[in-house]
Each structure stands twice: as structure tokens, then as C-alpha cells.
Amino acid sequence: MRPLILVVEDEPAIADTIQYALETEGFQARCLSSGGGVLQQLAEEAVDLVVLDIGLPDVNGMELCKEIRKENDVPVIFLTARSDEIDRVVGLEIGADDYMVKPFSPRELTARIRAVLRRAGGRGTGAENTGFSVDESRRRITYCGSPLDLSRTEYRLLQTLVGRPGHVFTRERLMELAWDEPDASMDRTVDAHIKTIRAKLRAVRPEVDPIVTHRGVGYALSEET
Numbered sequence: 001m002r003p004l005i006l007v008v009e010d011e012p013a014i015a016d017t018i019q020y021a022l023e024t025e026g027f028q029a030r031c032l033s034s035g036g037g038v039l040q041q042l043a044e045e046a047v048d049l050v051v052l053d054i055g056l057p058d059v060n061g062m063e064l065c066k067e068i069r070k071e072n073d074v075p076v077i078f079l080t081a082r083s084d085e086i087d088r089v090v091g092l093e094i095g096a097d098d099y100m101v102k103p104f105s106p107r108e109l110t111a112r113i114r115a116v117l118r119r120a121g122g123r124g125t126g127a128e129n130t131g132f133s134v135d136e137s138r139r140r141i142t143y144c145g146s147p148l149d150l151s152r153t154e155y156r157l158l159q160t161l162v163g164r165p166g167h168v169f170t171r172e173r174l175m176e177l178a179w180d181e182p183d184a185s186m187d188r189t190v191d192a193h194i195k196t197i198r199a200k201l202r203a204v205r206p207e208v209d210p211i212v213t214h215r216g217v218g219y220a221l222s223e224e225t
């Protein structure tokens with residue numbers, strides 16, 4: 001069955017372009033031009049993913065996402081016209097799975113939708129195809145068959161990234177998750193630890209860098225190995 005995508009976008013030209021791209025690439029699309037009907041739509045139909053514009057006429061997309069999250073864990077990809085919103089969008093408290101900054105190509109959006117659906121389909125076993133395996137009881141991470149020698153902080157950082165491949169974590173969020181007493185002045189330390197982790201991964205497999213830098217935002221684990 002073709003995945004059902006709910007598109008919530010008030011600019012008709014953009015909504016039409018997205019709908020056309022989705023239908024051409026094997027998805028079913030439902031379009032809403034405001035946030036008002038979204039919760040009802042989700043209750044009525046088994047939607048596989050929501051593409052959600054942040055700048056809607058009746059509600060802020062981020063607030064709407066919080067409402068959606070109260071009863072539904074359907075994946076959400078945000079659309080935003082403002083790059084300064086990205087920090088909040090990737091923050092875990094909103095629960096977005098990805099975002100696109102306008103203008104974007106419809107093909108890129110459908111590629112992201114596929115990636116998020118793939119991830120959602122394999123929830124709980126996200127690290128399976130990345131070459132990593134985490135042994136939480138022994139606090140040990142193995143990469144391509146080699147156990148890594150990690151400090152406590154490095155272990156927690158890498159465990160966080162490996163637990164959700166493709167998800168972009170902000171530096172602030174990584175700090176909250178990996179440090180017992182996070183402190184904003186330690187921002188650079190996230191970069192320093194990532195650098196050390198990368199060196200340790202390179203020692204195992206020199207030809208790839210599985211950690212992706214999102215400039216000015218944070219880091220993600222690559223879904224490709």
C-alpha cells in the first residue's frame with residue numbers, strides 16, 4: 001500500500017508542488033491549508049507521515065506538533081522559511097523527525113520522507129545498519145566488530161547519536177544528555193569530544209566518517225555506512 005502523507009501548507013503553489021511530487025513518486029497525499037483540521041484528520045485516517053509548515057495562518061506549526069505528539073507518534077517533517085527556527089525545530093522537545101528550509105526541491109523532500117519512513121519502520125533497531133552495536137549493561141560500543149575505548153562522556157554522546165540514526169541533535173541537547181551537569185559555557189567541549197570520537201572511529205575504519213556535522217546546529221549519525 002502506498003504511504004499516506006498529510007501535507008499542511010497554506011501557500012497553494014508549494015502545496016500543489018509537494019502533492020504532485022508525492023503522487024508522482026508513489027505516495028498518497030492529503031493536503032490541508034491550515035492547522036485546524038489536522039488532529040481530526042489524524043484521528044480519521046492512518047497517516048504515515050506529516051509534512052508541516054511552521055508558518056500557518058491559524059496556528060504555529062511547532063505548537064501544533066506538540067498537540068499531535070500528545071496522542072500520536074506519527075513522524076513529522078517541518079517546513080520553514082526561516083533558518084533561525086531550525087535550532088528549535090531540531091530540539092527534541094518538539095519531536096520533529098526532520099526539517100526542510102524553503103525554498104527546497106520537491107525531490108529532496110520526497111527523499112527525506114523516504115528516509116524518515118525507513119527509520120520509523122525500524123524503530124528500536126535504528127543502529128542495525130550503521131555498523132554500531134551498543135551493549136548498555138557493559139557500557140560498551142562496538143564499531144564494525146571492534147570494541148571502542150571510550151570515556152564516560154564519549155560513550156554517552158555516541159550512544160545518543162547511535163540510538164537515533166539520521167536525527168540531528170543540537171549541541172545543547174547533546175550536552176543535556178551526555179553530561180551530568182550541563183553548562184552552556186561547555187558548548188565547545190561537545191565539538192572537542194566529537195573530534196576525539198571521530199579519531200577513534202577513524203582508527204577502526206579510516207575511509208568513512210559516520211558522524212555528520214550540521215553546521216551551526218549540531219551532529220547526527222549518518223544512516224549510510
Ligand code: CA
Nearest residue numbers: 010053055056
Ligand atoms: Ca506558510
